[in-house]
Amino acid sequence: MSDDDYVYDEESGEWLSAPELAQRRSTSAQVEVRDSVGNLLSDGDQVTLIKDLDVKGAGQTLKRGTLIKSIRLTGDAQEIDCKFDGIKGLVLRAEFVRKR
Missing domain, CATH: 2.30.30.40 (SH3 Domains)
Structure with a gap:
C-alpha cells in the first residue's frame, strides 16, 4: 500500500485507510x-x-x-x-x- 491510501483523522488523531475513515464518518452521522x-x-x-x-x-x-x-x-x-x-x-x- 502507498501513503496515499491513508488519511489522518483529526477527531481520533489516527491514520486510517480511506474506506475505514468513510465508514466511521457514515456511522457517526446516523442519529439513533x-x-x-x-x-x-x-x-x-x-x-x-x-x-x-x-x-x-x-x-x-x-x-x-x-x-x-x-x-x-x-x-x-x-x-x-x-x-x-x-x-x-x-x-x-x-x-x-x-x-x-
Whole structure:
C-alpha cells in the first residue's frame, strides 16, 4: 500500500485507510432515535401515543393509544415526522410514543 491510501483523522488523531475513515464518518452521522421505553425507531415503523397530545394549529387532541403508521426520522434524536388524517405536517416528540 502507498501513503496515499491513508488519511489522518483529526477527531481520533489516527491514520486510517480511506474506506475505514468513510465508514466511521457514515456511522457517526446516523442519529439513533429511541421511543419512551428505549426501543430503537426506524423509518416506516408504527408507533402508539402514550399520552393525550394537543395539536397546535389543528384544534384537535390526539388521544392516548392512537396508532400512527409509517413514521419518518428527521435527523433530530427527539423528533419524528408522521402523517395523520386531518393533520398536515405532524411532528411528534419520541418521548411521547412507543413502538408497536
